[in-house]
Every structure is written in structure tokens, then in C-alpha cells.
Amino acid sequence: MRITGAQRGHAMKIMRILSIATVALFIAAPAASANSIIATNPMSGATVTVAPSAVSVTGQVALIDGGNSMEVTDPQGKRVDDGVLAIDVTSAVIGLKTLKVAGVYTVTYSLFGEDGIPLEGSFRFTFAAPDVISTPEPTPIETTTPKAEVSNWGTNAFVIGMLVVAFFVLVLLSLYARKIFKER
Template sequence: MTKVNLRFSIATMLLSFGFLCLNPLSAGANTLVSTSPISGSTISVSPTNVTITGQLPLLADAVDANVITVKDPNGDRVDDGTISISDLSASVGVKSLVVTGMYRVSYSLLSEGDEPLVGEFSFKYLAPSNIAPIEPSPEPTQSQSPASSSWATNVFVILLLFGAVIVTIGLSLYARKLFSER
């Protein structure tokens, strides 16, 4: 091999190594790890929130830049718009679901030094046949009658109190005697 070919080969190897090792995409782009409700699942209980978890920590300071929307089968938004970020996960509150069908969740979440985690998934909601609000009704309570005290209990407590006073006086007289003998 000539010097020029050797230098060209070394430069090519170093350049290839640099592209492979220093490429930010090869370092691990933020990808979707899990969702709640699970993507493609069928649920029968209305969720209170939708959670999306990625591989990299999300930027909690960029709340306005992070977007999660939940739409019902009619295309109306059913999320309340309040997004909370907790390390790897982002959640949005969901209003009570009432329509049966496929719900579509779209998201765009920012993580430090990486492109946004963008995507969408859907889940199916089976609404109960009859949704009736449960009104709390007061239950009548029976007032308890005060426990009656017996005369013997009162006498016993008074005798104990009297005995405690006698013991206290006796101990103080004994302590006085001990200190006066010294």
C-alpha cells in the first residue's frame, strides 16, 4: 500500500467511526415505551387521564410545548388540557367518556437534546348502556343513648382517688423523714 492509499483508508475509517459514534440519532432517540390506556385496547371504565411514557426524560419546563390531545369518535376533544410531566411520563386529564367508539390520542413531547416524541394511538371505549348519576342520599342515623353509670362504679373511682391521696401523703412524709435524718 502506498502512503496516499494508507492515509485515505485511515481517514475513511476515522470519518466512518465519527459518523457512527457521534451521531445523535444513534445515541438513542426518544421512543415510545408505554401508554395508558394501552394502545389498541378495549376498556369499559372511563379513564381519568391518559399517560404516555418515553425512553428519555421529558422537559417539564416546556409545558406549553408539550401537547397531548384526546378526541372521541365524533372528533371532539375530551381531554381537559392539563398536562403534567413526571420524568419519563406525561399525562393529560380526561373528561368522563360517554360515547362508545375509538378514541384517538395525539401527542408531541419534548425531551432534552432530542427531536420531539410525536405520534398517535387509539383505544376503544365501551360505554355502559345506562349512565345514571349517583346522587348521594343521607342515611338516617340513630342517636346513641348515653351509657348509664352505676352507683358502684362511682364509689369505686372515689375510693381509688382517696387511696391515691393517702399514698401520696404517706410517700411525702416518708421522704421528709429520710431527708431530715441526713
């Protein structure tokens, strides 16, 4: 039996589609596990009338202890954080000096999750300074820390499963190609 040009073209079309699907899978898999912001305190864009004593950024993935940075600047661009950055599972917290200038404050952060993907960005909040500035008394606040995604076994199982499927498709296509070329 002879292979016609139409049959060869059809086989090539299938190979192209499978190749594109495989490449798309490998591109999409890392993006699916990317870290992103869950919450900030103060909230991005918020106006606060009481000077916060700290600023926090909370992500989806547990943070590593090293290599992280966070900076808070006042409306004139001067740093107002105390330079002490604390990591608590998925949150990074930096203390603040007493805020005295009303205006827009900028928080810039670069945080590294256990997945190795950096979480970088900035947000702003507005401080509406009262006429008389007093240091607020610390009050205990109950917070719930989101459960950290320590293991991405579901993603890993999906990727491994797709690799196994891709392997079997490759084997079947090679057997099909061998059959076609043998019948020439």
C-alpha cells in the first residue's frame, strides 16, 4: 500500500497539534503555581487615620527566611520602616517608625516563596494625620494565618500524568509512522 500526500499531510498535522499542546503544557505548569498576594495591611489604597505600627504582605505560598526585602517610604520618599523584616509562614511584616506626615505612603516588597518564584511589587496607602500625633497603644488582634501550601502534590501528579500521556502518544505516533512507512 502506498502513502498518499494527503495521508502524510494528515499525520504531520496531528504531530504539529500534539507538539503545540505539549509546549503549552510545559509553559502553563509553572504559571499555575505562582505566588500572588492574598492581603496587605493596611489594605492597598486605604486611608488610615491612626498610624500603623507595622505593615504586612501575605501571599499564597510559604515564604523562605532569606533574600526578602520590604521598604516603606513617606510622601517625600524617606524610609519610615524600622528595617526589621519578620517572616511568619506566608506573611512578611515590617515595623514602622511613628508616622508624622500626612500623605501617600508607598510599600515596596520583594519576597521569595518556597516555590522559588519571587513575589515583587508595591502598593500605597494614605495616612490622614490627626492634629495631635500620639503613639497608639498596641492592642492584641486575633488574626488567622492562611494555611501554607507546603506541598504541591496535586500539581506534581498532574504534570507527571501529562508526561506519561505524552510518552504514550509519542510511542503510538512512532508505531503509526513506522506502519505507514513500512507499507510504502
